Amino acid sequence: MKHNQAKKMLLLLSLLGITFSFISCSASDEEQTAExxxxxxxxxxxxLALAISPKSNGVVQLSIQASLNIEASLDVTYECNQEYTNSYQLDYNGAALSYIAAYNWAWQLNCSDNILLDCALALKGTTEYESQRMNSDGDMTATVGxxxxxxxxxxxxxxxxxxxxxxxxxxxxxxxSFxxxxxxxxxxxxxKENQKLTGGQVEASxxxxxxxxxxxxxxxxxxxNGDNTATLTMQSGNTYAISW
Incomplete structure (x- = not known):
């Protein structure tokens, strides 16, 4: 009788051992997946660096295109306070990076008493890039003054x-993926002379x-920095160099 009870206890402990082992393994797998x-x-x-760099059609490239839009507007007679639109399709293939983008600009020259004050632009479109370390496919919007x-x-x-x-x-x-x-x-x-970024600071999240x-x-x-480079300083204090 005692022998049978011992066998039953051993079997129960074995089953519990398997169960614990399985649960432990499952938790470990979940932790590894989360990590x-x-x-x-x-x-x-x-x-963030790829969203900034002109090599991936980032903010720098959009700033250049915005300024070119303005220069084209100033070279031709446009009415003040009147909205105009144009569209771009870009396709670039480089050794380390390639991108495809399609978007529309809407802009207007703001004037007061026929005196030119500034220009307001709005952008909406899609952009896709492939770099050596990251691929991205998304939608972008922007306003530029x-x-x-x-x-x-x-x-x-x-x-x-x-x-x-x-x-x-x-x-x-x-x-x-995320x-x-x-x-x-x-x-x-x-x-204005060469559409080169000479300085400035932006917040990025x-x-x-x-x-x-x-x-x-x-x-x-x-x-x-004004020399085709920028420095990204994260909230942690870590810094990352961006160049183009």
Whole structure:
């Protein structure tokens, strides 16, 4: 009788052992999956850098196109306080990065008593890029205000508010995928002579939704150095160099 009870107890403990082992393994797998799906600051910073760089049709490129729109408007007779539109389709293939973009600009020259004050532009479109480390496919919107339109002023002053909502896939390590919303807003200075960014500062934020449903938020400040480079300083204090 005792022998049978011992056998039953051993069987029960064995079953419990298997059950505990299975639960432990399952929890470990879940923890590993959650860890693999985490969006790191480095990945957020790279996404922000690509949203800035002209190589990936980022904010710098859009600033240049906005200024070219204004120059075209000033070269032709446009009515003040009248909205105009045009569209762009861009296709670039480089060794390290390629992108496709299609979007529409709407703009108008703001005047008072026939005196030109500034220009307001609005953008809406799609953009897709592939880099060595990240792919992105999304929708973008932006508003840009441009002042210092007088011929005596060597630089345009641009105030921008940019949003990119996209699906992203990392091409390194675990090749994780996530949805992201990137916002960039601030002021930059653009040389009229050659459309070169001479300086300025913008705030940049990243909100990512991982494949496990968790949200990750990062933010930082981008300072444009005037030599085709910029420095992204994240809220953590870590810095990342951007060049084009």
């Amino acid at each position: 693999e799906a985490q969006i790191s600051e480095e990945e957020a910073a790279e996404s 441009i002042s210092n339109l007088e011929q005596s002023e060597p630089n345009y002053s641009l105030t921008m508010d940019y949003t990119l909502i996209s699906e992203q896939v990392s091409r390194v390590r675990m090749q994780k 949805d992201s919303t990137i916002k960039v807003n601030g002021d930059v200075s653009l040389m 990243f909100t990512g939704l991982s494949s496990t449903g968790n949200t990750y938020e990062y933010s930082g400040v981008v300072v444009f």
